[in-house]
Amino acid sequence: MKFGLFYELQLPKPAGQPQWNPEDEHKIYHDMLDQVELADSLGFDYVFEVEHHFLEEYSHSSAPEMMMAALSQRTKNIRLGHGIVLMPPGYNHPARVAERISALDLLSDGRVEFGTGESASTMEMGGFEVEREQKKAMWEECTREAANMMVQTPYQGFQGQFFSMPPRNVIPKPQQNPHPPLWVAASRRETTMLAARFGMGSLGFGFETPEELAERTNEYYRIIREECYPIGHAINPGLAVLTTFMMGQTDQEALERSANGPAFFAHSLGYYYNPITGGKHQPGEKNLYDSFLESNKKQNTLSAKTGFVKEEDIRKDEPEEEVQRALYRAARTGTAVGTVDRVREMLLTYEENNLDVMIFVAQCGDRKHEHIMESIELFGKEILPEFKERHETHHKPWREEQLATVDFPINSSI
C-alpha cells in the first residue's frame, strides 16, 4: 500500500468574524508547501490537490496547477496529483489542460498524476455555466481528447458535442510515455466501476471501509481484465481511498488535535453539495464556521469530547444513501487518528484487503499546521517504512498476478 496527502486548502473564517484575517490565505498556501516538502523527505508517495471554485471556507484551491508547479521545485520524489482537474470545457479547455499537465510533467521530471472529474456543486456549475445533466458526457469527451492531445503529433483535431478545434500540435508533450497516469474522482461505487471500464485509477472519496474495499477491489480488477475499453493510451489500474489523519503521542492528544477538522470538512462539504443550501449560498457573506460550531453544539459529534466511538456503533447509525454515508463517515471515523499503534493497526486492515493507495486528509477545518507537521513526521518515521517494504514484497506481486492477462499498455506509479 502506498500513501499520499490530500488537500482541499480549507480555511474556516475566524469564529464571529465576517471575513478572514489578511494573512490567512497566504499562510495556508505556504503551510502546504512546508507539509508536502516534509512528506517528500520522509518517503510519502503522493500529494493530491483538488480544483474547486467559489467554495469559500471549504476549499481555497482554485489553481492547483500553480501549487503543483511550486512543489515540483521543492520536492524530489513525491508524485504530484491533480485530485482532480475539472474537465467540462466551461472550466478548462481540454487543450489548456493538456498543455498544463505536460508542462508540469516536464518541470517535475515525470511525476504527474492526472486526476479528472466533473464537479458537482451548484456554486461551481452555476459560476461557469456548466449544465448538470451534461457534465459526465463533457468529462468523457474532454478527458479522452486531452489524452489524445498529449500523444498525437500533431493533434488531428476534433468535432465534438461540447468542444471542437482544428488540427494543431499541442505542445509541450509530457515526459511520461504515452501520458501521465489517468484517474477519476469516484464518490460512488458505480464511478469506481466506470474507472475500471475506462482503465483509470479510482480516487475514492467515499471513506470506504475495508470490507467495502475488498468487494470493490475484486470487481474493479475483474473489470480491468475482462471488460476494459481504455479512455487513454495506457491504463492506470489502481484504487485509492481517503481517510482522515492526525497522530499524537497518546490517543487523547491525537483526538484533541484532530478536533473539529473532519467534522468541519463534512459540514462544509454537505453544505455546498446539497443543492438547497449550496444553491442559496450568499457569496462573501456567510460565516460557515460559525454555523458549523452552532450545529456541532447540537449534535455533539466532537470526538475529542466523546472519545473514540466504536466502529460498530458508528456503522449502526449510518445513512443508506452513499454520498450522505460518506459525509457521515468523514465526520465520525478516525481511521488514521491516534497513536502509532492504533493507526498502524487500522491501516493493516486496508493493506490486508489489497488497497493500492491510502490518501490522508490532514489539512482540514481548524487544525493547526504544527500538529499536521508532527503527524507527518511521526507517520513517516514510525509507520511508513514497514508498509513500503511490504508494498514491494507483497502488494506488487499481487498486482502483477491481477494484471497478468491484461494486454493494454500500463502507466502506473503504484
Place this chain on the structure above:
Amino acid sequence: MARPDQVQDEELRELFVDAQGSMRTGQANDAVKTVVKALHRLLELKPELTTEELEPRPGWKMPFLTRWPQLGANFVEGSLAKHEPEIEFVKDNFALSEAITYYEFTIETAIKRGV
C-alpha cells in the same frame, strides 16, 4: 460483484448481457435504452422498489429511485411521488460513461435484491 450471470431472472439477465455488448462496441444510446428496459423489468419483479425510501439523515426521507442517475433518461417529474415511475428521454445522444453509470446502478440494485 455485479455480473449478469449473478442475475436470477432470465429476461433481466439477457437485457444486462445485451447492454454489456452495446457498451463494448461503443453503442452508448443502445446501451442506455436497454438498461431502461432492464429497469422496467426490475420494477415488475420488485414493485416494492417504487415505494422504498432512503433516510439520508434522521427525519429526511427520499424515494430510493431518486438514486437513479439523472443523465438524460430521467423520471417524469412527479411520477416517483405517485409511485408510478415513468422514464422520459430528454436528450438523444448519450456518452459511454453515462451508459456505464446507468448499467452499474441497475445491475447492482438487481443483484442486491436477489432477482
